[in-house]
Amino acid sequence: ETGVTQSPTHLIKTRGQQVTLRCSSQSGHNTVSWYQQALGQGPQFIFQYYREEENGRGNFPPRFSGLQFPNYSSELNVNALELDDSALYLCASSLGGPGTETQYFGPGTRLLVL
Amino acid sequence: AQSVTQLGSHVSVSEGALVLLRCNYSSSVPPYLFWYVQYPNQGLQLLLKYTSAATLVKGINGFEAEFKKSETSFHLTKPSAHMSDAAEYFCAVSESSGANSKLTFGKGITLSVRP
Numbered sequence: 001e002t003g004v005t006q007s008p009t010h011l012i013k014t015r016g017q018q019v020t021l022r023c024s025s026q027s028g029h030n031t032v033s034w035y036q037q038a039l040g041q042g043p044q045f046i047f048q049y050y051r052e053e054e055n056g057r058g059n060f061p062p063r064f065s066g067l068q069f070p071n072y073s074s075e076l077n078v079n080a081l082e083l084d085d086s087a088l089y090l091c092a093s094s095l096g097g098p099g100t101e102t103q104y105f106g107p108g109t110r111l112l113v114l
Numbered sequence: 115a116q117s118v119t120q121l122g123s124h125v126s127v128s129e130g131a132l133v134l135l136r137c138n139y140s141s142s143v144p145p146y147l148f149w150y151v152q153y154p155n156q157g158l159q160l161l162l163k164y165t166s167a168a169t170l171v172k173g174i175n176g177f178e179a180e181f182k183k184s185e186t187s188f189h190l191t192k193p194s195a196h197m198s199d200a201a202e203y204f205c206a207v208s209e210s211s212g213a214n215s216k217l218t219f220g221k222g223i224t225l226s227v228r229p
Contacts, residue, residue, distance in 0.1 A: 040222075041221060042204050042220050043219050045217065094215065
């Protein structure tokens with residue numbers, strides 16, 4: 001059984017660019033959540049996808065968007081990058097309906113915006 | 115709304131000493147509570163979770179935590195610290211009911227273990 005994987009591991013972008021981060025959920029998991037972890041802080045919830053539909057969103061602007069595919073993998077897209085978007089982006093997958101299951105995290109993608 | 119408070123940003127213990135990392139939560143509904151550990155340049159690894167069964171929860175690597183509703187606390191303990199326990203520890207809460215299971219994290223505590 002493979003765990004949660006994320007790509008790329010590191011990324012450097014400049015302000016105003018767009019970025020796509022990818023996540024493959026753990027085998028059999030149908031729910032994917034994305035979190036942003038700024039340096040020295042705890043992770044903050046961006047949004048969650050359940051069976052390809054957005055199922056909850058945190059306090060992030062619309063330039064943060066996502067997708068979940070039929071195989072339950074997911075993408076996080078960020079448009080018009082800002083310096084404050086520099087962070088570790090974590091994907092977590094879980095099994096079952098929302099509100100019921102433990103989330104298992106991937107290793108993260110570290111994004112640096114210059 | 116739910117929230118987590120982790121008092122102190124850094125705890126230092128000697129190898130073999132008791133580890134106590136504090137976590138207090140706020141939740142309008144019965145909570146699920148979690149402790150995750152993060153090693154440098156890695157993602158989060160689940161240590162243990164409370165989901166309304168036994169109030170004393172045992173996790174991996176000898177860690178345990180006790181849910182105390184009256185104190186709204188979920189402190190993490192380990193009887194004897196090991197050098198490999200040095201890491202960042204996060205307490206998190208999610209609602210046991212509701213539309214989604216988003217996790218709300220505390221700011222984290224860095225655990226250092228002295229030889």
